[in-house]
Amino acid sequence: MSEARLISLTVNGETRETLVEPRRLLSDVLREDFALTGTHVGCEHGVCGACTVLIDEKPARACLTYAIQMEGHEITTIEAVSDAGLSPLQRALHEEHGLQCGFCTPGIVMTFEAFLRDTPDPGEEEVRDVLSGNLCRCTGYQNIVSAVMKAAAEMREAAGD
Incomplete structure (x- = not known):
């Protein structure tokens, strides 16, 4: 007997419904049911950060989150950035x-x-600390840190600081 349940999720500002088993992960629902394949699945243990989405505007690992728990929450994926x-x-x-x-x-x-929304003027050490939750096997991180610092400066300038 299936324990599947119809759930309603708010993803990128749009309400979507899908039938899920209680153990179904948010990452799988986003990718397979909603075709939002920008949310990548890497380690499936919450270590690599590839599946990071925003839940109620806070970063969270979609591979560690059960979809059934997300009713009533706002989910934002890379597609809505x-x-x-x-x-x-x-x-x-x-x-x-x-x-x-x-x-x-x-x-x-x-x-x-x-x-950057919450910390508009970060120091390089803060950026490196936050970046430690995301694994990258290609860049060596320096260029990512430089990019975050550049974006922060641009965003502050656009805000008139």
């Missing part, structure tokens, strides 16, 4: 060569979109 071109962070990652294969990039973007 920018409706009009690249965000300042995405642009800085491109300009500073903070991208290589791109597998880790959505998780890094989601992590730092939230971080």
Whole structure:
């Protein structure tokens, strides 16, 4: 007997319904049911950060979160980061060569979109500390740190600080 249940999730501002088993992970629902494949699944243990999404505007690992627990919460994926071109962070990652294969990039973007919203003037050490939750096998991290610092400066300037 199936324990599947119809749930309603708010993803990127849109209400979506799907039938899920209680043990079904948010990462699987996003990718398989909603075709939001920007949320990558790497380690499936919450260590690599590739599956990072925002839940109620806070970074969270979609591979550690049961979809059934997300009713009543706002989920934001990489697909919703920018409706009009690249965000300042995405642009800085491109300009500073903070991208290589791109597998880790959505998780890094989601992590730092939230971080820069809450910490508009970070120090390099703070950025490195936050970045430690996202694994990248290609870049060596320096260019990612440079990109985050550049994006922070651009965002402060745009805000008039």
